[in-house]
Amino acid sequence: MELENVNYAQKQRLAYIDFKLMFTGSVTRNEIIQRFECGTAAASRDLALYKELAPRNLTYNTTDRRYVIESNFKPFFNHDPRKTLVKLANEISDGFDAIGDTKFPVEAPSSLNVPDLMIVARISQAIFQNKAINIIYTSLSSGSNSRDIVPHSIIDNGLRWHVRAYCRKSEEFRDFVLTRITKATMKSGISKEHENKKQDKEWNTFISLELVPHPKNIQHPTAIELDYGMVDGKMTIKARAALTGYLLRRWNVDCSDNAELNSSEYQLYLNNKHLISGAGNLTLAPGFQDL
Missing domain, CATH: 2.30.30 (SH3 type barrels.)
Incomplete structure (x- = not known):
């Protein structure tokens, strides 16, 4: 059977099979049934059709009762790298971007590069x-x-x-x-x-970051309080210790001792620096120096 002769609903299920194989290494009939609320017979037909269309992509493991990826796997659908990374980041494992052509009126900043x-x-x-x-x-x-x-x-x-x-x-x-x-x-x-x-201490440790409007760079702090939904002039967020440096850099948070970074790009100030000295990647945080 040619793919153009397959209806839209089944293309979605085939894309899901392709996506699951590519990113988890396996797929089961029950996963298809639960994801799409379809019957056993329909899921079996989907797997048989995928096997017909991409015979070198999967094989059935009788012991585990699941279809597993072959070493020479090549994705049958064209998974757009940027959209797929967003799906992975948000735990959306359906592969639907491989088919449909709906364009949403949403734009995001372009990244300079995307991984293979x-x-x-x-x-x-x-x-x-x-x-x-x-x-x-x-x-x-x-x-x-x-x-x-x-x-x-x-x-x-x-x-x-x-x-x-x-x-x-x-x-x-x-x-x-x-x-x-x-x-x-x-x-x-x-x-x-x-x-x-479980053994990654920095990953499993959460640190509270207290952010306030920058005391020197911001003339009207109420604007910043509204931007970030601050309460009583501050906001507290919890972040993994391993990611703290990345987050502070991304948000241009001044982490110097006395709010010393004099530039309009620094609208936030880290108000509890003394509590985060053990966090990861702090060399990336703007103005941070060990106490």
Whole structure:
């Protein structure tokens, strides 16, 4: 059967199968039934049709009773990288952008670059399957090299996409910029206990950030209070320690000791700097210096 002869509803289900295989490494008939509230027979037809259209993309594992991705998988649908990353960030795993042509009147700032979607897919598969991957990574300090990492989260810091992972080379949890990964290969075997997300102290620690209108750069602080929905002239947000530096940089929060950053771009000031010295990536925070 040709894809143009398939109705819209079934194309959606086929795109979902393609998406699940690509980013989790497997799909089950029951997942299709629950996602689309369809019958067993319809889900079976969808899987059979996908197998007919993309025979080299999946195989049935009789032990686990699920369809698993083949090593030579190639996405059957064209998943737009930017839209797909947004879907992943918001846990929307349907792949619907691969079909429909609805245009919504919404614009977002353009990013300078987006990661290779197949690299993201392999990392996502490793997360779902609790496995390590070998990556070729280019860092600013040491250039290109090979290392094994155990990823647990993919992060959009507002400027770039990162993967949070345990690095077996440095023996610690670190962030890796996705666009600097040029190759990712899944490794066999399950990751070890000390490599999993629960052991990532900075990731599991939450820090309260007290933000106020900048005391020197803002002439009318009420405007900033309205912008951010502040109460009594301040707002308190909780952030993962591992992400704190990224967030403060993204929001241009002045983190200097005495609100010393004299520029109109700094409209917010961190009012409780003394409480966050143990957070991660604080070198990225504007004006931050260790106490």
